[in-house]
Amino acid sequence: MKRICFLCLSFSILFQILSSRQKPNIILFLVDDMGLMDTSVPMLADKQGKPKKHPLNQWYRTPNMERLARQGVRISQFYAQSVCSPTRASLMTGQNSARHRVTQFISPEKKNAGPEDWKWEGLTSRDVTLPSILRSNGYHTIFAGKAHFAPIGYEGEDPTKLGFDINIAGCSFGAPGSYFGEDGYGNLDPKRKRRAIPGLEQYHKTDTFLSEAITLEAKKAVTRSLRIDKPFFLYMSHYAVHSPFQSDPRFIKNYEISKKPRPAKSFATLIEGIDKSLGDLMDHVTDKGVAENTLILFVGDNGSDGPLGDTYGCFSSAPLRGKKGTCYEGGMRVPFIGSWVKAGKENPFKIARNHLHHQQIGTVMDIYSTILEVGGAKNPEGHVVDGFSLRKQLSGQLNPQRPDHFMCHFPHNHRSSYFTSYRKGDWKLIYRYLTTGGKRKSKDPLPKYELYDLGTDPYETNNLALRNRSKVNEMVQLMKRRLQTEKALLPSKVISLK
Numbered sequence: 001m002k003r004i005c006f007l008c009l010s011f012s013i014l015f016q017i018l019s020s021r022q023k024p025n026i027i028l029f030l031v032d033d034m035g036l037m038d039t040s041v042p043m044l045a046d047k048q049g050k051p052k053k054h055p056l057n058q059w060y061r062t063p064n065m066e067r068l069a070r071q072g073v074r075i076s077q078f079y080a081q082s083v084c085s086p087t088r089a090s091l092m093t094g095q096n097s098a099r100h101r102v103t104q105f106i107s108p109e110k111k112n113a114g115p116e117d118w119k120w121e122g123l124t125s126r127d128v129t130l131p132s133i134l135r136s137n138g139y140h141t142i143f144a145g146k147a148h149f150a151p152i153g154y155e156g157e158d159p160t161k162l163g164f165d166i167n168i169a170g171c172s173f174g175a176p177g178s179y180f181g182e183d184g185y186g187n188l189d190p191k192r193k194r195r196a197i198p199g200l201e202q203y204h205k206t207d208t209f210l211s212e213a214i215t216l217e218a219k220k221a222v223t224r225s226l227r228i229d230k231p232f233f234l235y236m237s238h239y240a241v242h243s244p245f246q247s248d249p250r251f252i253k254n255y256e257i258s259k260k261p262r263p264a265k266s267f268a269t270l271i272e273g274i275d276k277s278l279g280d281l282m283d284h285v286t287d288k289g290v291a292e293n294t295l296i297l298f299v300g301d302n303g304s305d306g307p308l309g310d311t312y313g314c315f316s317s318a319p320l321r322g323k324k325g326t327c328y329e330g331g332m333r334v335p336f337i338g339s340w341v342k343a344g345k346e347n348p349f350k351i352a353r354n355h356l357h358h359q360q361i362g363t364v365m366d367i368y369s370t371i372l373e374v375g376g377a378k379n380p381e382g383h384v385v386d387g388f389s390l391r392k393q394l395s396g397q398l399n400p401q402r403p404d405h406f407m408c409h410f411p412h413n414h415r416s417s418y419f420t421s422y423r424k425g426d427w428k429l430i431y432r433y434l435t436t437g438g439k440r441k442s443k444d445p446l447p448k449y450e451l452y453d454l455g456t457d458p459y460e461t462n463n464l465a466l467r468n469r470s471k472v473n474e475m476v477q478l479m480k481r482r483l484q485t486e487k488a489l490l491p492s493k494v495i496s497l498k
């Protein structure tokens with residue numbers, strides 16, 4: 001009897017080893033504050049659906065993103081929330097921000113204003129999270145870079161409390177004290193110590209830029225994962241390209257002759273730095289012989305914060321309107337590329353090559369569902385998810401099952417304030433709970449409703465709200481229903497939704 005049990009146990013262990021060996025490695029490559037135009041890869045389509053380059057695509061240099069895009073699929077209309085923490089909680093939970101209630105960026109020391117119950121405390125070990133599910137399905141889970149999941153002193157400030165086996169440089173805040181190794185990333189400069197990056201001491205007093213140090217440590221962690229014979233999930237989350245806009249000396253020569261302002265040049269060097277990191281990781285898994293079994297999902301966490309002009313106009317995300325923190329497309333559209341590091345015949349999860357998927361939207365909530373499917377893991381029963389697997393869209397086909405709506409609910413004061421934007425099909429409604437406030441210089445009230453037909457007016461130039469009241473009413477009803485479905489909190493200054 002004992003012998004039979006021993007054999008059963010041996011087979012069970014063998015089966016676990018074999019099945020975990022077959023599981024793909026997954027890299028979620030997240031760039032902070034990178035909008036969809038902050039790249040030399042054209043993410044927008046022309047009228048025929050072909051990639052179209054715009055002036056910003058000529059300004060930025062991202063050869064490794066170009067390499068990834070040639071091998072995989074770009075989704076042109078990919079949505080994130082308009083600021084950091086809401087998107088980061090969506091990536092971890094698969095839920096929209098109205099539902100998980102991390103609706104504003106998490107200020108590390110003090111609860112920022114908003115509805116009383118908004119989840120400033122961020123994620124906790126009691127929450128369902130993507131890495132915890134993957135870990136229980138045999139994955140080695142690595143966190144590297146900017147976390148920003150919870151405030152200082154709260155459980156979720158440490159990614160290892162949220163399902164990660166390893167934490168490289170992650171903590172409660174979003175902006176690094178310094179990108180320079182010479183400054184110890186803030187640790188060696190009293191003026192920058194408040195936002196000093198933890199855990200990279202070996203690079204202090206060296207000329208290693210922060211994006212490089214995180215990449216080097218992530219590569220080491222990947223090597224260790226492969227040694228212990230486990231598939232890895234690497235959440236590679238760069239502090240770049242968030243402010244402070246410090247120039248990465250490795251790349252500044254590429255931008256020196258431009259007449260653009262100094263911060264714009266520095267921002268471009270930060271972009272090029274994360275692109276090098278992407279290439280280095282692709283090379284690393286190739287050198288280790290696992291390129292055909294490693295998936296990369298590349299994404300930004302909110303619209304561009306490029307220092308290129310007026311926040312609400314058509315500058316940082318041009319030709320799209322607005323930037324990070326606004327209710328316009330430039331505030332919430334981000335780059336997305338999904339690809340195997342090297343296409344292989346044995347990959348059951350097929351990804352089309354050099355394909356721009358422009359017809360249907362994708363969202364940051366979809367990443368959770370897609371990664372669970374790739375990793376052969378299931379969403380826990382009872383955990384409501386707002387995302388949908390991108391499998392069909394990544395195969396180069398349309399997915400008739402996927403819904404065509406996206407809601408950005410922001411019951412707080414910021415660049416754009418107290419708004420819900422709701423897209424359904426080609427129509428987009430912007431509803432303002434209060435028509436004043438925000439960081440605008442003008443005190444003139446803004447319209448309560450804006451309505452755009454993104455099919456004919458993708459750059460939001462023509463507000464149709466006064467001319468098409470019936471569509472406004474229809475969209476308001478749909479938005480209300482969605483807010484109720486997700487149990488959204490309304491701004492505390494607003495009694496009811498009119």
Ligand code: CA
Pocket residue numbers: 032033083084301302
């Ligand atoms: Ca961000």
